[in-house]
Amino acid sequence: xxxxxxxxxxxxxxSLDAMLTAAGTPGIVRAWAAGDPGPGRALWARLGAxxxxxxxxxxxxxxxxxxxxxxxxxxxxxxxxxVPGPLVETVAATVLLAELGDPAKRLPxxxxxxxxxxxxxDVCSPxxxxxxxxxxxxxxxxxxxxxxxxxxxVRVSADPARRPAPPLPGGELLAAGPAVRAxxxxxxxxxxxxxAAQSLGVGLALLDRTVxxxxxxxxxxxxxxxxxxxxxxxxxxxxxxxxxxxxxxxxALTCESGxxxxxxxxxxEAAYAAARTALQIHGAVGYTDELDLSLWxxxxxxxxDAWGTPSWCRARVLAGPTP
Amino acid sequence: xxxxxxxxxxxxxxxxxxxxxxxxxxxxxPSLETAEGFAAHRVWEGRLAAGGWSAVxxxxxxxxxxxxxxxxxxxxxxxxxxxxxxxxxxNGVSLLAPTLFAYGTEEQxxxxxxxxxxxxxxxxxxxxxxxxxxxxxxxxxxAVRTDGGWLLSGQKTWSSRAAFADRAxxxxxxxxxxxxxxxxxxxxxxLMFDLRAPGVTVRPVGRLDGRPAFAELFLDDVFVPDEDVxxxxxxxxxxxxxxxxxxxxxxxxxPGRFLAAADRLVRLWRERSEASAGxxxxxxxxxxxxxxxxxxxxxxxxxxxxxxxxxxxxxxGAESSLNKVFWSTFDLALHETALDLLGPEGESADSxxxxxxxxxxxxxxxxxxxxxxxxxxxxxxxxxxxxxR
Ligand SMILES: Cc1cc2nc3c(=O)[nH]c(=O)nc-3n(C[C@H](O)[C@H](O)[C@H](O)COP(=O)(O)OP(=O)(O)OC[C@H]3O[C@@H](n4cnc5c(N)ncnc54)[C@H](O)[C@@H]3O)c2cc1C
Numbered sequence: 001x002x003x004x005x006x007x008x009x010x011x012x013x014x015s016l017d018a019m020l021t022a023a024g025t026p027g028i029v030r031a032w033a034a035g036d037p038g039p040g041r042a043l044w045a046r047l048g049a050x051x052x053x054x055x056x057x058x059x060x061x062x063x064x065x066x067x068x069x070x071x072x073x074x075x076x077x078x079x080x081x082x083v084p085g086p087l088v089e090t091v092a093a094t095v096l097l098a099e100l101g102d103p104a105k106r107l108p109x110x111x112x113x114x115x116x117x118x119x120x121x122d123v124c125s126p127x128x129x130x131x132x133x134x135x136x137x138x139x140x141x142x143x144x145x146x147x148x149x150x151x152x153x154v155r156v157s158a159d160p161a162r163r164p165a166p167p168l169p170g171g172e173l174l175a176a177g178p179a180v181r182a183x184x185x186x187x188x189x190x191x192x193x194x195x196a197a198q199s200l201g202v203g204l205a206l207l208d209r210t211v212x213x214x215x216x217x218x219x220x221x222x223x224x225x226x227x228x229x230x231x232x233x234x235x236x237x238x239x240x241x242x243x244x245x246x247x248x249x250x251x252a253l254t255c256e257s258g259x260x261x262x263x264x265x266x267x268x269e270a271a272y273a274a275a276r277t278a279l280q281i282h283g284a285v286g287y288t289d290e291l292d293l294s295l296w297x298x299x300x301x302x303x304x305d306a307w308g309t310p311s312w313c314r315a316r317v318l319a320g321p322t323p
Numbered sequence: 324x325x326x327x328x329x330x331x332x333x334x335x336x337x338x339x340x341x342x343x344x345x346x347x348x349x350x351x352x353p354s355l356e357t358a359e360g361f362a363a364h365r366v367w368e369g370r371l372a373a374g375g376w377s378a379v380x381x382x383x384x385x386x387x388x389x390x391x392x393x394x395x396x397x398x399x400x401x402x403x404x405x406x407x408x409x410x411x412x413x414n415g416v417s418l419l420a421p422t423l424f425a426y427g428t429e430e431q432x433x434x435x436x437x438x439x440x441x442x443x444x445x446x447x448x449x450x451x452x453x454x455x456x457x458x459x460x461x462x463x464x465x466a467v468r469t470d471g472g473w474l475l476s477g478q479k480t481w482s483s484r485a486a487f488a489d490r491a492x493x494x495x496x497x498x499x500x501x502x503x504x505x506x507x508x509x510x511x512x513x514l515m516f517d518l519r520a521p522g523v524t525v526r527p528v529g530r531l532d533g534r535p536a537f538a539e540l541f542l543d544d545v546f547v548p549d550e551d552v553x554x555x556x557x558x559x560x561x562x563x564x565x566x567x568x569x570x571x572x573x574x575x576x577x578p579g580r581f582l583a584a585a586d587r588l589v590r591l592w593r594e595r596s597e598a599s600a601g602x603x604x605x606x607x608x609x610x611x612x613x614x615x616x617x618x619x620x621x622x623x624x625x626x627x628x629x630x631x632x633x634x635x636x637x638x639x640g641a642e643s644s645l646n647k648v649f650w651s652t653f654d655l656a657l658h659e660t661a662l663d664l665l666g667p668e669g670e671s672a673d674s675x676x677x678x679x680x681x682x683x684x685x686x687x688x689x690x691x692x693x694x695x696x697x698x699x700x701x702x703x704x705x706x707x708x709x710x711x712r
Contacts, residue, residue, distance in 0.1 A: 001325055001326060001327060001328055001329075001332070001393050001627060001630075001631065002324070002325045002631045002634075003324060003325065003326055003624065003627040003628045003630075003631050004324065004628055004631045004632065004635075005324060006324060009324070069324050207705075211705050211706065211707065214707060215706070215707060215708065222708075222710070223707075223708050225701075225707040225708055226707065226708040226709065226710035226711075227710060228694075228697075228698065228710060230707075231697065231698060231701035231702070231705075231707050231710070232694070232697040232698075232701065234701055234705055234707065235648070235696075235697035235698075235700035235701045235704075235705070236648075236697070238645070238700060238704060238705060239645055239648055239649060239700070242625070242645055243618075243621040243622070243625055243645075243649055244621065245625075246621060246624030246625045246627070246628050247617065247620060247621050247624060249324060249624075250326065250620070250624040252324075253324060253325075253326050254326070259620070262616070262617040262620055262621075265613070265614075265617055266617055266621060310610070311606060311610060313613075314609065314610045314613030314614070314617075315609065315613070317613045317616050317617060318589065318592075318609065318612060318613050318616065
């Protein structure tokens, strides 16, 4: 038993980190939120070229997967850098279509990062994320998968970089029958894993930035990070994240539904708690959208609730085998 | 990344399971915090040792099985899953023994470890003093040089199970010089002594539940021979601190016990849900039960990662503070959830849950309070500036 990332996994995460740092994601997020997906799409293509989407697809569809642990590493980085767009949804769409034999013949494009997909599973949400910026909008209703003809009005989200919109009804029926339900369950499992990983990344970024701020901001003649009330809150943030991390990678190894749900709860709650702490410790400057911190702050809550609310996930944990 | 066990590890697990199935007492033993329970637990430790399972991680020559950390964790999972009794020899096995492996002499190991493994000699930890709690280095009990050894005097307190134990280990001020110059961590010596030696008075102190589980020790020129000094005189602080990592970290509270407790909690919740529609409908309670399962899994996996890092030669250091805060907070939440499920029955002090709850209440206090652990996490793991202590 060696429950640690391999050297390859570490190197992969480091290379994505370097690429995303150099790309300067805050500007890309702000453009995406303003309805200009151009810079985001360019970054998307680079993520595709780095192999991120290939991790979710089997070789038969030009993927290298399924490699859930590697995917988790990649999505932690995407969260740490607040990469905008329907990344999770594209992974879920990839899994869904691969399970169904790629009825729309879209997988090679998705895997390469040339095509952006989004989807709405009726059991999760009536909205597809970022449908306005996606090339492919899928809708799963009951045991049917539809290639939607477009999307309805874009809704306002707590995170301006998330642009949910309902898929339009009708379009092309891609598949129907019990196989759709099984495929949708698999897609949802991968969405849970990827969202959990993104949450962890968001939480880590919030903690890093807040620790840096607490060391540098002085009040009463001392860095605020030397006050115990501040220290202890940050220590608790680290605790939450560090005990969520092994659940995430454990779930990536087993891919069991209860484990995935446990990882989703723990990462979602830890990241949200990190956001609350980050805001409190930054004080008023944290409550502004000028500071880039806001890009992560506003992500934590929607990610916690996307693809399986904490309550739904907890019920799923208890439905599985006991610990 | 890998969570699977080798065939040899699975064999080890199967052997432990088979032995435990054949030997674990069918009825729970009385609480080890009582005289009667203490005696019953001693017998159990002896049986465990006869089977070769009382200290699996020790070298074979002292009665162990040379088990590595992964095997030890497997053993603990089996131990608690089998409903086996709590370990009355815990202080010795998890605190003194690792210290002797690191700093003791071969003579000390050969003399101290085998009777520790069989429960013939049960050890108490004598660190805290009335005026030295979190600020342990301010301790004032003295060790004064004498012919062939040392004379101990002063007062120790909160010494777990010292009311019934045989021997104790502690730190004493052997050189008052450095402390007078404002360096209290220097000039301390780590010693082992007999709780029945002339000059020792043991006064049992009732815990929150009234059980005389810990004791105050009054020491009045208690003679300790040189061979009972652990490590170099004057190096007591460093030696003691190397063991607190064990105390806070995983060897004091293995994931096995929390996995077993979470499992029992889920069973309780299922029983109660079947019996009462109110419980079924209470989603907040259900969520807390789920959090117990999630917490136990998180701790197990966190520990697995730590074991893997240790196996690669890393030193966990301040990370054991993460463990400590996590398990103590988690244990308490788990027991509170059980009491809420039990409702009015939870009050009944002789239920295993109520006893576990009282024990869990102390978790955030002993082994370094959680406030002190959070300071360590903030300063050593996050790099925040030191504040006033
Ligand atoms: C069940 C139990 C078993 C024990 N067993 C043993 C044993 O076997 N051997 C032994 O030697 N000791 C034992 N102890 C004692 C234990 O180690 C001490 O209780 C502990 O170190 C705290 O010391 P204190 O109780 O004197 O509290 P204090 O140090 O007086 O602290 C009181 C409160 O103030 C807080 N505080 C103190 N300093 C700071 C600071 N700098 N910053 C923030 N908060 C601070 C503490 O966190 C705590 O909340 C046991 C205690 C319990 C409850």
